[in-house]
Amino acid sequence: MMELDTKIASRQRWFSFKRKQRTSKLQKKETIAGFLFVFPMLAGVSVLTLFPIVATFVLSFTKWNFIAGFEELEWIGFDNLRNLLGDNVFRKSLLNNSIFMFTVPICMAVSLFLAIIINKKVYMKDYFKVAFFMPYISSVVAIAVVWQVLFHPSAGPVNETLRAFGIENPPLWIADPQFALISLMIIHIWISIGFNMIIYIAGLQAIPKDLYEAADIDGANGWMKFRKITFPMLSPTSFFLLVTGIIATFKVFDLVAVLTKGGPLHSTSMIVWYLYETAFVNLNIGYASSMALVLFFFVLLITVLQWIGQKKWVNY
Amino acid sequence: MKAINLWKIVMTIIMFCVSILFLLPFVWMLSTSLKIEADVFRFPIEWIPKRWNGLSNYKEVWFGDYPFYLYYWNSIKVAVLTTALSVTVSALAAYGFSKIRFPAGKWLFFIVLATYMVPPQASLVPQFILYRQIGLFDSHAGLILLMSFSVLGTFMLRQFFMGVHDDYIDAAKIDGAGHWRIFWSVAMPIVRPAVATYAILRFIWTWNDYQNPLIFLRSDELYTIQLAMQKFTTINGEFYSLIMAAAVSAILPLLIVFLFGQKHVIEGISLGGVKG
Structure with missing residues (x-):
């Protein structure tokens, strides 16, 4: 056994x-x-x-003009980063980037408003989706060129229309240091609304209908329903749009490159543009790399901050 | 009930007016491209040109000093090949990361995903130096390679591959199929709509890309349509009717792709919440 x-x-x-x-x-x-x-x-x-x-x-710790070859590469430690702090154009670019970030919440608010209307309250939904989405599909270069002409200071249709409405001295838009950045922001919002709206419509369609039915029984009005149901239920969507939107503003390049080249008077210079100019026009590789490093850390910081912040207001 | 419908009609009309704001620049662009130069800034705006000059404008754009047919061909070549390569690489990786169980897979996926946080401009300068060293600078091959490794595409397709039920794959395994066979004849047919969506998006993004061609191409004859558009604008500074004809030409293929694949694009964007 x-x-x-x-x-x-x-x-x-x-x-x-x-x-x-x-x-x-x-x-x-x-x-x-x-x-x-x-x-x-x-x-x-x-x-x-x-x-x-x-x-x-x-x-980013070197001083180097790559045309000179690797032998000319010079180690200068933290000098680049130190110079960046004192560089007025860089500080201006950072400031412009920060101002540009305001396009994100504005764009989100407008998109949400449009999405709510298009989702429930209109006929021909598909037409509206396509119409608002057109700018996002089109090439930024072509769009920028069209807007350049539309914003033409003396003869452009925008200013002619403003004059027709009795505004004597309309702004010079992209030729005016005070309005150039705002003009770019308007175009950027105009381009991004379609994308934001499509995402919001998808988000709206995912909200269970019985929540609204229950609210109807309780006698909630439209505003209450928006505040207590729609907005909280959309918070993951909003979070997604906020993060990707803000990161996208750090990458804005085409608009600046085609419309203003950072001018007039650096009023539209942004980090990516200044980086491009330093590296590929002035061929200052080391300095440009230190900017790239700052850019990288900014994007990282914003992503991390938002991941921490989301716990406070996003409902999953 | 009737009152609600009336309300809906009113809202539709209001929204229609708002949507005009989004379409008007395109209409202006099209109508200007058909005008003679002297009529471009005539106010009130002539939406339908009084004096037509469309034929000669477009002829100048397509066969003039900066012949758009050449740049079209370049753009089509770059966009089609980039799309094909990018879809292939992303689909293979997406299958590997979702349907093959190997211990390193999780870590490798995490590394790939983490690189998405790096803004493309942060790696631009070394890419440029690398390209000059290995001779890929100023070539279409280099440009195509540069745009073909998409973390976003991999992530998006991986989501869809994960939706493919393991039973199909196990059944195929019992029948003696290897992963290559399973990928090609079992998984790919199931995720085909997602692949189509990603392909359309990748095509649009590549077609519209300005920054990479600007930095990685130098020779005129290699220019893509976006670079040519910019160059054309610089050269023809004040000839707005010509510039608008060029703009229409640059946007048109996309509009066609978009209108045909409209459902795919909008669904894809809503599903993945993706951004180029």
Whole structure:
């Protein structure tokens, strides 16, 4: 009897050993397959993003004009970052970036308003979706050029219309240091509304209807329903739009490059534009890299802050 | 009931007026592109040109000193190849990250996802230097490679691959299919609509990209439509009718892609909440 037991036990051990061997062989095959499938993406990301970001970090401690070759590379430690702090154009660019961020909440508010109306209160929903989405689809360069002409200070349709309404001296828009940034912000909002609106409509459609029915029974009015149901239920959507929207304002480049080139008087210079000018026009690689580093940390900081802040007002 | 419908009609009319604000610049662009230069700034605006000059404007844009047919061809080439490569790379990675169980997978996915936080401009300068060193600078191949590794695309497609039920895959495995077969004949057909959505979005984003061609292309004959548009505007400074004809030409293919794939684009954007 004992003998049989040990025999069975050893048999079982042997089987389980075999099974393990087989699964580990299978697992090995899985792992190889996994690596093969993700390899192209991984290689691309490593070469084109990971390596460059490390290089940016290193280059930001150098003074270098890349045309001169690697021999001319000079280590200057924290000088670039120190110079940045005292650089008026950079400070102006940072300020402009901060002002530009206000486009995000404005755009979100308008989009939410439009989304609520289009979602429930109109006919031809599809037409409206397409119409508001057109600017987002179109190329920023072409749109910028069109607006450049529309905003033409003396003869442009915008100012002609304003004059027709009796405004004697309409602003010079992108030619006026006081209005240039605002003009860009208007165009940016005009472009982004379609995207925000589509996302909000999707968010609205995901809110369960019985919440509104229950509120109706309790006799809640439209504003109450908006404040107590729609707005809180949309908070994840709003959070998403806020984060991506603010990060997108840090990347605004096309509008500035086509319309103003940072002028007049640096009134529309933003970090990315100044970075581009420093690196590719003035060929000052080290200084531009230190800006890239600041940009990177700003985006990181904003993302982290928002992840912390969301716990306070986002309902999942 | 009737009152509500009336309200709805009124709202539709009001919203229609608001939507005009979004369409008017496009209408102005189109109508200006058909005018003679002297009539461009005539006020009140002539929405329908009194004196037509469309044919010669578009001829100048397409076959003049900056021939748009060439830039069109460049843009189509770059956008189509980028889209194809990007979809392939992203779909492979998305399948690997969602349907193949291997211990390193989770970590690798986390690394890939983390790179999404890096603003593209932060890695621009080293990319530029790298490209000059390895000879990819000022070539379409380089530009295509640069735009083909999309974290966003991988993330988006991975979401859809995760929706493919494991039973299908296990069944195929029992039939002796390897991952390559399963990817191609089981999983891909199921996620095809998502792939189509991503492909359309990638095409639009690539077509509209200005910054990468600006930095990574130098030769005139390699220019994409956006660069050509900018160059054309600089050269033709005051010829607004010509510039508008160029703008119409730059936007048109996108509008066609968008109108055909409208459902895909809008659904894709609402589903993934994606941004280029």
